Amino acid sequence: MANTSKTFTPPSSKRSENQEPTENFTNVGTPGRIFSLLGGTALAYYGWKKKDSSLGKSLTTAGAYLLLRGVSGFCPVNKALQIDTAHADFEGFEVTSSVTILKPRNEVYQFWRQLENLPKFMEYLKSVKQIDDKRSHWVAKVPKNIISKETLSTVAWDAKIEQEEENNRIVWRSEPNSEVENSGEVRFTDAPANRGTVVQATISYHPPFGVAGELAAKLLNPAFKELVKQDLRRFKRLLEAGEIPTIIGQPSGRKDENY
Amino acid sequence: MNYRGPFRIRADRDKPVPQIEHPYDAIVRVTRSLICGSDLHLYHGMVPDTRVGMTFGHEFTGVVEEVGSGVQKLKVGDRVLVPFNIACGTCPFCKQELYGNCHESNPEATAVGGFFGYAHIAGGYDGGQAEYVRVPFADVSPTVIPEGMDIEDAVLLTDVVPTGYQAAEMGGIRKGDTVVVFGAGPVGIMAARCAWLFGAGRVIVIDHLDYRLEFVKNYAYCEAYNFKEMDDPVVFLKKQTDWFGADVCIDAVGCDASGSALQTITGKKLLLQAGSATALHWAVNSVKKGGIVSVIGVYGPPFNMVPMGSIMNKGITLRTNQASVKRLLPKLIDHVMSGRLNPKGIITHRLPLEEISDAYHIFSAKRDNCIKPLLIPPRANLA
Numbered sequence: 001m002a003n004t005s006k007t008f009t010p011p012s013s014k015r016s017e018n019q020e021p022t023e024n025f026t027n028v029g030t031p032g033r034i035f036s037l038l039g040g041t042a043l044a045y046y047g048w049k050k051k052d053s054s055l056g057k058s059l060t061t062a063g064a065y066l067l068l069r070g071v072s073g074f075c076p077v078n079k080a081l082q083i084d085t086a087h088a089d090f091e092g093f094e095v096t097s098s099v100t101i102l103k104p105r106n107e108v109y110q111f112w113r114q115l116e117n118l119p120k121f122m123e124y125l126k127s128v129k130q131i132d133d134k135r136s137h138w139v140a141k142v143p144k145n146i147i148s149k150e151t152l153s154t155v156a157w158d159a160k161i162e163q164e165e166e167n168n169r170i171v172w173r174s175e176p177n178s179e180v181e182n183s184g185e186v187r188f189t190d191a192p193a194n195r196g197t198v199v200q201a202t203i204s205y206h207p208p209f210g211v212a213g214e215l216a217a218k219l220l221n222p223a224f225k226e227l228v229k230q231d232l233r234r235f236k237r238l239l240e241a242g243e244i245p246t247i248i249g250q251p252s253g254r255k256d257e258n259y
Numbered sequence: 260m261n262y263r264g265p266f267r268i269r270a271d272r273d274k275p276v277p278q279i280e281h282p283y284d285a286i287v288r289v290t291r292s293l294i295c296g297s298d299l300h301l302y303h304g305m306v307p308d309t310r311v312g313m314t315f316g317h318e319f320t321g322v323v324e325e326v327g328s329g330v331q332k333l334k335v336g337d338r339v340l341v342p343f344n345i346a347c348g349t350c351p352f353c354k355q356e357l358y359g360n361c362h363e364s365n366p367e368a369t370a371v372g373g374f375f376g377y378a379h380i381a382g383g384y385d386g387g388q389a390e391y392v393r394v395p396f397a398d399v400s401p402t403v404i405p406e407g408m409d410i411e412d413a414v415l416l417t418d419v420v421p422t423g424y425q426a427a428e429m430g431g432i433r434k435g436d437t438v439v440v441f442g443a444g445p446v447g448i449m450a451a452r453c454a455w456l457f458g459a460g461r462v463i464v465i466d467h468l469d470y471r472l473e474f475v476k477n478y479a480y481c482e483a484y485n486f487k488e489m490d491d492p493v494v495f496l497k498k499q500t501d502w503f504g505a506d507v508c509i510d511a512v513g514c515d516a517s518g519s520a521l522q523t524i525t526g527k528k529l530l531l532q533a534g535s536a537t538a539l540h541w542a543v544n545s546v547k548k549g550g551i552v553s554v555i556g557v558y559g560p561p562f563n564m565v566p567m568g569s570i571m572n573k574g575i576t577l578r579t580n581q582a583s584v585k586r587l588l589p590k591l592i593d594h595v596m597s598g599r600l601n602p603k604g605i606i607t608h609r610l611p612l613e614e615i616s617d618a619y620h621i622f623s624a625k626r627d628n629c630i631k632p633l634l635i636p637p638r639a640n641l642a
Contacts, residue, residue, distance in 0.1 A: 102351050195351070241347035241363040242329070243281045245373065245395055250277075250312075250385045 026073035029085035031215045033070045040066025093217060095225045098200035099232040100191050103239050108197045109167045109188050111239060121234040121244065123227065126154055134161045136172075140180070155179050181206040199235070203228055260388045260615045262313045265304030266623075270613045274314070277385065277393035282329030285397035287321035287341060290639040291414040292387045292612070294632050295343075296444045297557045299623050300515055301378060305527070305534055306559050309378040316634075317343035317375040318418040319387030320410055322641075323397075332398045339401040340413045341394055342421070342584030345373035345384060348399035358400065359581035370560075371581060380560065388615060390636045400585050405592055411633065412595050415602035419631070420591050422582040423449025423511075426555035427457050429578035430507035435460035439496060439505040439545060441538040443471040443483065445605050445631045446555060447511035451479035452600065454509075463499065465492055465541070467517065470628040478604055486518055496545040504547035512538035513556025514563070526563070536563040543569050554579040608632040 028036065044063025050056030069075045078084065101108055111117055115136050119125040126139040139156045157178035163171040173183035182205035189198045205217075217224075237244050261271035277286060298315050300306050323337045333339065346353050350362035352372070364373030365382040373395075376386015385392065394401055404413045423446045432438055438454040440447045443466035454462045462481035466472055472483035486492040496505055514534025517523060522535035542552045543566050552575055570577065594600040607630045610618045618632045 102349075237347075237363045240350050241396070242349070243283055243395075245345070245347070245364050245382070246280055247383045247385070248280055249275070250314075250383070 027078045027084040028069060028073050028075050031218075032085050033073055035070075036066045037070030040064070040068075040070055093206075093221050093224070094202060094204035095221075095228045096200065096202045097225070097229045097232050098198055099236050100196050100198050101236045101239050102196035105188050105190055105197045106167050108199060108239060109170075112186060112188075112199075113164075113170065121238050122231045123234070131158070135159070135175075136161075157182070199232065201228065201232060260314050260316070260612075262301070262309065262315060263311055266302065268302065268315075268616050268619050270615050274389070276391050279325060279327045280393065281395065282327040283396050283398060284327040285323050285330055285333055285394045285401070286325040287319075287339065287392050287394050287401075288324045288638060288641070289319050289321045289387050289390055289392060289636050290338070291320045291410055292316050292389075292634045292636065293318040293414055293417075293419070293606075294388070294615075294618055294622050294634065295418055296446060297377075297513070299619075300513065300534075300557055300559070302619050302623055303515065305514060306378040306380065308380050310383070313376070313378070313383070314385040314389050315376040316386035316388030317377060318414060319375075319392065320404065320414045320417070321387070321392065324391070326397060330397045333401060333403070338404045338410075340404050340417050341375070341387065341392070342400040342402070342588070343374050343418045344400065344581065344584055345375065345382065345395055346399050346585060347396050353399075356583055356586040357580070358583045358585045364395065374581075388612065388634060390612070390638055402585075402588055405596065408592070408596065409603055411603035411606055412601075414633070415605070416588065416591055416595065417584065418582065419445045419449055419605070420595070420600065420602050421584045421587040422446050422555055423451075424453045424456075424587055424591060425580070425582040426450040426509045426511060426553050427453040427459075429551075429553040429555070429580070430454070430457070430509055431551050431576075431578070432457035432459050432507055434458040436506035437461045437463070437500055438507045438509065439463045439465065439542070440481075440509045440511055441465050441542055442510070442512035442516075442556060443468065443475045444511060447509070448475045448479055448605055448630070449602070450509050450511050450555065451475060451481050454507075455480070456594070456599065459507075463496070463505070465496075468625055471630065474605075474628075474630060492518075492541050493544045496541075500547070504545055504550060506547055506550055508542035508546040508550065508552045510538045510542045510552065510554045510556045514558045516556075522564075532563050533559045533561055534563065536565055539563070539565055543573075543575060546573070546575060549574045549576075551576045551578060555582075605631045606633045610634055612636040 040063045043059050044067060047056045047059030047063055051060060115128045115130055118128050124141050126141050129137045131137055135158060137158050139154050142153045142155060157180055158175040159172045160175060161170060161172045167188060169185060169187045171185045174181055184201065184203040186199060186201045191198050234244050261269050263269060279286060295318055301309050301315055320340045323333050323335050323339060326333055326335060344359045345364040346358040346361040347363040352360045352362050359372055361372030365371060371381055373382030373384055375384050376388065427450050430438060432454055436459050438459045440451045443464050447464060451462050451464050464475045464481055464483040465486050467485055467487045469485060472485055475481060476483045489495045516535045516537035519535065519537040522537045525531040526535035538556060539554060546552050554577065595602060607628065608621065610632060612634045615634060618634060621627055621629050622632050
């Protein structure tokens with residue numbers, strides 16, 4: 001087995017070890033530098049056009065400062081505030097959420113362990129097929145926009161269960177060179193006073209498309225967090241009530257009738 | 260019906276017939292449907308997230324037309340009364356018989372469970388002022404109407420009777436207690452009548468509509484007073500009880516109360532609070548020290564101004580909830596079948612479903628001595 005350590009490690013940790021800092025005086029990360037360059041150019045250009053007014057002068061100065069920040073990768077303000085975004089280890093994103101389900105632990109565990117069950121409550125998962133006992137093929141939907149449930153395309157990857165302790169925990173990790181590098185751990189514990197089972201899921205992923213993907217993922221991370229939370233809530237409803245109640249097919253006055 | 264915005268409701272012939280979506284669903288053809296006082300809160304635009312296009316109506320009876328593959332207790336052709344709460348029957352709250360607080364039927368699920376035909380804060384399920392309704396969790400709440408029960412009695416058992424009964428029950432009435440009910444709407448009337456079942460010694464109803472006071476006097480065998488004819492209802496009630504205060508006060512009004520300019524302006528005009536809490540103020544201030552205030556009138560989010568100082572310093576117990584219809588039904592069916600309760604006596608208007616817009620107007624404007632309007636859909640009497 002590839003990883004037998006007890007602690008959970010996100011998939012990207014290996015990657016950050018290889019990233020040796022090359023310029024030691026820089027303290028602005030690549031996304032920040034790109035942003036500074038673009039913003040600085042725009043501001044300086046706009047300010048230069050109005051250079052006779054005091055507004056134009058201050059805009060030109062601000063633009064020049066941003067340009068310098070972008071080109072050199074050094075920011076005195078960052079230094080004063082002791083912020084260093086250039087050498088921050090990018091570990092990928094990790095989201096943890098938990099829910100208590102009023103069902104016995106083995107029942108909850110078994111339902112999850114049948115990985116084919118996961119798309120029943122994970123909204124953006126299209127299908128999971130078990131290849132063998134440990135390996136599985138996952139297909140996820142990429143929505144057209146945030147509100148719409150229409151599918152634009154799909155992404156697929158293979159995952160492997162790396163560790164499992166019956167009725168306790170499952171750890172999986174996507175196979176190397178997957179389109180979406182991800183891993184996760186789900187733990188099952190008894191809730192106190194016979195109140196069911198606490199399911200705690202940690203999902204971590206490394207976005208594709210390098211810096212741009214990283215930036216996009218940073219923006220989308222709160223939404224992703226909410227998604228994991230909602231999926232767990234749906235999991236609870238499915239197990240407790242036997243279905244996920246819906247008001248599908250009812251007009252609700254929203255512009256987008258998918259709700 | 261189709262909600263188009265505050266004070267605008269119309270009969271809509273183009274709405275699609277609902278389909279089975281889950282194995283535990285049933286499709287019910289509505290035979291009788293009522294307009295509830297709480298529908299008026301929606302009608303007046305006071306409940307947040309009431310969406311255009313909604314169908315209201317949470318008090319209805321019907322005939323089962325179609326059942327999902329998982330439904331075991333109901334079969335096609337059964338005449339059922341459908342309690343207004345949608346309950347999954349398996350979550351921790353349903354297991355405590357708090358069917359009005361089901362944890363699963365309402366996606367928002369922080370306070371209230373799913374209801375038929377209420378705003379999206381209660382799940383947004385389409386309701387029963389329609390010809391057909393999709394009923395989720397059909398094995399849990401819907402109950403077959405017992406042989407020999409009048410359908411008009413049955414339809415009132417879906418909300419009004421259990422709600423009124425639970426108001427009295429929550430009051431913890433002991434033998435000989437003085438019970439004051441604020442509001443002589445259908446629920447207030449029912450609460451006053453049910454108070455006797457718990458052994459009340461004296462029942463007083465406060466309202467400002469003479470025709471309703473007249474009605475409740477006869478229907479619930481109680482005293483009824485108009486607060487517009489007195490300086491201060493709190494002082495009046497104190498006098499009535501030799502300055503002790505009432506043993507139990509029931510607020511059967513909710514957020515649409517009249518009677519206080521301050522509350523009306525801040526709650527209903529400026530919307531600084533969630534409607535006016537006048538009835539709750541009076542209830543808190545006129546109950547005895549250590550007494551119980553039972554709140555059955557509907558209040559919505561976000562908050563209301565309440566005299567917390569009086570509640571704390573008088574040691575008042577506040578008891579509130581949406582009625583747990585399924586829990587109360589066996590008892591209430593017995594009360595109705597034995598004649599101790601006569602629910603259909605409060606229905607004053609019977610209108611075809613097509614005239615729903617008029618029905619709302621009559622009920623809301625308190626025209627024509629309206630107490631409770633009943634809607635009859637065109638397909639109600641099919642075999």
